[in-house]
Amino acid sequence: KAREAIPTEVSSVGQIKDALRNRIKPDNSKVVAGKIASLHVINNNYTEFAKRVEELSDALERSLIIEGMTQSKAHEMAVEQTVKVCRLNTRSGLVKSILSSTTFSDSKDVVAKMIVEQNNQVKERYNNNADNSRYSNNGSRHNGNNFNNNRNRSSNNNRNNNSNNNSNRGPNSRSNANVRALNAHAPQERTLRAEEMDN
8 A cells, every 4th residue: 555655756755754644544433433333243253253343443543543532542432432342242231231330451351351251141041041950850850759659648548448447347247247146046035935835
């Protein structure tokens, strides 16, 4: 670009500088900020996303300085723009809050913080799902044991009831047999008494 910007005939170094300033200009800060805002994480490729954010953040800082802003203010605005794009690229409310409440010294720190917190969220979600599945399996196992215990209890109760019925049936059956035996001997006794009276 510099070779193309320099005229074929130059008479001084100042002329070369002017030609370079006029032909080689960075993008306007608004254009760079728009490019940053349009960045998205594609297919969970955070490496490419981080690379593009850092490049455009540096470009924004340079543009702001060329436009007359102080270096410290330009750096601060570049970091703020990075925080905004990182918040747009996460669905987690917790990660959004962390990015908004943390003070960052560099754009690289913002991207790194977002990636770390995203990974923490995924790990916590996985651990919670594992704990829930373990709890549900234990619950179903306990329910099965309770069912078996109840079934064993009911069968034991039935056995006890049957044994009680049999034991109750025993004395009654013996008494009934005695009554039948007495009734069987009763006619013979009446006949003997009648014969004695006739004699």
